[in-house]
Amino acid sequence: MNSNIFAFVNSFHMRGIISDEQLLKEMLRVKLTARSLKLQEKFPKDEDELFGVMKQSTEDTILGYFPGDRGFFSEIYTIAQKIDLIEFALDLYKNNRLKQMFSPASMMGYICKLISEVEPQSILITEAEKSLLGLKELVELHRSRDITLISSNPLIVMLLQLEFEGYRNISILNQSIYRELLINKHFDFIYSVPDFGVKIEDAKHNFISSKSDIVATQNLLGYLSDKGMLVTVLPANIAFAGGSEAKFRNYVMTQYHLEGLYSLPEGFFKPYTGIKTYMLKIGAVKKNEVKIGYLRDDNGLHTDKVKILRTEDAQHGDWQIELLLSDDENIKKFKASVITKVKLNEVAEVFRGKSILKKNLKPGKIKVLNLSNITDKGIDYFNMESIDEEERKIKPYELTDGDVILSCRGTTIKTGVYRKQDSIVIASANVIVIRPRPNKILSDYLKIFFESPVGIALIKSIQRGTIVINLNPSDIMEMEIPLLSIEEQEELVKEYEKEAALYYQTVSEAEKRFLAEKEKIYNRLV
Numbered sequence: 001m002n003s004n005i006f007a008f009v010n011s012f013h014m015r016g017i018i019s020d021e022q023l024l025k026e027m028l029r030v031k032l033t034a035r036s037l038k039l040q041e042k043f044p045k046d047e048d049e050l051f052g053v054m055k056q057s058t059e060d061t062i063l064g065y066f067p068g069d070r071g072f073f074s075e076i077y078t079i080a081q082k083i084d085l086i087e088f089a090l091d092l093y094k095n096n097r098l099k100q101m102f103s104p105a106s107m108m109g110y111i112c113k114l115i116s117e118v119e120p121q122s123i124l125i126t127e128a129e130k131s132l133l134g135l136k137e138l139v140e141l142h143r144s145r146d147i148t149l150i151s152s153n154p155l156i157v158m159l160l161q162l163e164f165e166g167y168r169n170i171s172i173l174n175q176s177i178y179r180e181l182l183i184n185k186h187f188d189f190i191y192s193v194p195d196f197g198v199k200i201e202d203a204k205h206n207f208i209s210s211k212s213d214i215v216a217t218q219n220l221l222g223y224l225s226d227k228g229m230l231v232t233v234l235p236a237n238i239a240f241a242g243g244s245e246a247k248f249r250n251y252v253m254t255q256y257h258l259e260g261l262y263s264l265p266e267g268f269f270k271p272y273t274g275i276k277t278y279m280l281k282i283g284a285v286k287k288n289e290v291k292i293g294y295l296r297d298d299n300g301l302h303t304d305k306v307k308i309l310r311t312e313d314a315q316h317g318d319w320q321i322e323l324l325l326s327d328d329e330n331i332k333k334f335k336a337s338v339i340t341k342v343k344l345n346e347v348a349e350v351f352r353g354k355s356i357l358k359k360n361l362k363p364g365k366i367k368v369l370n371l372s373n374i375t376d377k378g379i380d381y382f383n384m385e386s387i388d389e390e391e392r393k394i395k396p397y398e399l400t401d402g403d404v405i406l407s408c409r410g411t412t413i414k415t416g417v418y419r420k421q422d423s424i425v426i427a428s429a430n431v432i433v434i435r436p437r438p439n440k441i442l443s444d445y446l447k448i449f450f451e452s453p454v455g456i457a458l459i460k461s462i463q464r465g466t467i468v469i470n471l472n473p474s475d476i477m478e479m480e481i482p483l484l485s486i487e488e489q490e491e492l493v494k495e496y497e498k499e500a501a502l503y504y505q506t507v508s509e510a511e512k513r514f515l516a517e518k519e520k521i522y523n524r525l526v
Contacts, residue, residue: 002502004082005091010075017067020092024155027064027088028057048076055523070337085163086132089156093129100273103193103233107523108134109190110301111231112141118229120188122146125149126177126220129156131192136163137258143169148187152176178217180231186225192216192232196273208251209244217282221256224284229259229466231332236263236276239319240462241478242343249319250280257311259283260291262303263321274470277465278321287311292321322461330453339484347440352408352473353427354397356387364388367425371407374414374431377504379405381421397426397433402443406450406459410470413459415450417443432473441481445489448496449481 012023030297036057037044044050054077059065066073091443093100103111108131115123115138123142125131128149131138139147148171149164151157157174164170175181177192194216198463203210207218211233220230238245239261252258260281267274279295293306307325323331344350356368367384387394397406401420407413409430418425427433436443449455462475484492 002083002087002091004079005088008076008079008083008088011079013074015068015072021155021468022067022126024089024092024159026066026076027080027085028084028155028158028162029054029063030077031085032058032061032063032158033077034081035162035165047071050074050077062158074402085159086136089129089159090132093132101193101195101269102133103131104268104297105133106297106301107268108138110295112138113229115142115145115189118189120145120226120228122148122185122187122189124148124150124187124190124223126150126190126192126216127152127194128160128172129153131191139164140166143167143168144374147171148173148183148185150175150177177219178212179206180219181223183223183510183513186223186228188228190220190224190228190230190232192220192230193269194232194234196235196275207246213238213243213245214248217280218251221252221282224256226284228284230282231279232282233264233269233277233279235280237279237462237472237475237478238280239278239321241475242345251278253311255522257283257286258290258319261289261319261321262293262295264295265297268297278319292319292324293395294321294325320461321423323458326461328453329459331457334454334458334482337482339482341480342483343477344434344479344481347437347483348404348446349435349437350473350477351396351433351435353429353431353433354394355429360387361385362388365423365428366391366394367421367423368428369405369418369425369431370428371410371414371430374407374416375403379418381425384425391424394424394426398435399425399427399433400435402436402444403427404436404446404450406432406434406471406476409472413450413456415447417447432471432476434476439486441483442486442489442493444493444497445484446481 009023012018012026017023017026022200033050033054036053040053042053044047044053047070051073052071054066064198093102112134123145125135125138125147128135128151129388135149146169149160150173151160152175154174156170160172160309164172173183175183177194179202195212200210200212200215203215204324207215209215217230217232217234221234224230240247258280260279262279264277264279266276268277288311290309290311291306292303293311295301296304309324323335326332345505353369361368364386367381368387368389369384371380372380399418401418403418405416405418405427405432407415434446436446458479459471459476462479463471
């Protein structure tokens with residue numbers, strides 16, 4: 001925060017005015033007053049005249065009454081003359097970034113270059129507050145193009161109107177992308193980073209979903225020109241989840257054209273969100289190819305490991321970039337296999353364990369299964385921690401015989417099969433529980449698949465982090481599982497257990513032999 005911004009903010013903090021919204025209002029008040037003075041070609045001779053112009057030009061707007069006297073306004077007016085409006089807004093939001101998502105500067109640089117390549121005549125930047133970091137540079141570079149900026153926040157609309165007042169090519173509208181836009185216009189290029197996963201309560205029935213990201217994207221596609229392109233950022237589960245996400249994929253492929261699909265760097269939108277995100281380029285013109293790849297942020301955002309697919313190859317199934325780009329022979333074999341495959345949620349119930357604070361871990365009758373209890377040799381039932389809690393409160397998390405346990409946090413993928421114990425055992429929030437439906441799939445068969453090379457690759461493809469594991473139950477539900485007959489499953493499990501027993505017996509005997517020989521050697525030294 002530069003010294004002038006600090007002085008401005010601190011002046012209000014000393015008077016108990018600390019909310020970001022109120023601070024932005026007061027900066028806008030100063031800038032609106034300065035604009036009125038410029039238009040009237042006035043140079044106020046004293047505090048009274050300055051205060052009068054402020055009241056006349058701002059207090060009948062959304063800014064309301066100024067929370068101070070003539071002397072205070074004169075003080076902050078003088079400070080604010082040296083402050084850039086967008087820089088001020090960015091500093092405010094940066095101090096409270098969990099409430100406001102930003103497109104990083106590298107993203108805005110990428111969008112700016114993309115506009116230069118596509119050469120659209122009309123551009124729509126949605127929720128412009130998310131693009132403040134680099135917006136001015138984009139507008140300056142593309143002053144020959146018709147640019148529309150929209151925001152549902154009236155203060156941001158006022159900010160943009162003040163900032164870009166002298167630009168004839170800029171239109172600024174107060175509208176929400178989560179409802180039908182009141183715009184009788186179509187655009188050659190639209191850029192959007194919608195809110196992720198928020199439920200839009202009043203979403204109309206003509207939208208595929210009530211999820212904010214899908215509502216916004218479907219809505220904006222309707223405003224593409226006949227040669228237009230929408231560039232949007234969505235959660236990665238848009239590529240593989242069922243339900244509304246699957247309907248959305250089908251909608252895009254049948255009504256529009258998926259031109260490009262790119263995985264963004266891990267944590268690209270932190271601290272607002274740490275989930276994995278994809279950039280989609282959706283065009284109005286049908287083409288024969290789809291580009292998929294990664295976006296790397298090395299001195300600017302750029303594409304990496306790009307692969308070109310035929311449109312028909314992306315038409316069916318999911319869009320998981322990690323699998324589509326994989327050179328793993330096991331994955332290729334799995335995808336090409338004629339073995340029946342089903343989504344996990346078709347054959348099992350999936351849920352996350354209970355969140356338990358460390359302070360609540362104490363001797364009690366309820367045992368807690370955590371990551372540390374899942375070992376290579378099975379589940380360690382003897383070193384589980386416990387809690388003292390009413391049984392009715394932990395019932396939804398109680399494990400039953402045959403539940404498959406999968407780690408959803410940590411640095412390694414761990415899996416095991418729970419066997420009924422004398423005491424009540426619940427799962428912690430660090431694990432996901434998969435409860436196979438009777439006569440559909442065997443627990444041990446499922447565990448074997450999870451720890452296979454293909455299973456591990458599939459799990460990694462849907463984890464929401466790339467270094468630290470972060471799996472979501474709703475994503476795991478959408479994972480494809482090879483479904484053999486129960487008889488074939490039983491045969492594989494029996495063979496696996498036989499070989500596993502032989503392996504551990506051989507290792508145990510080798511360890512005993514080695515220890516005995518070590519002892520003999522050591523005894524010869526004394």
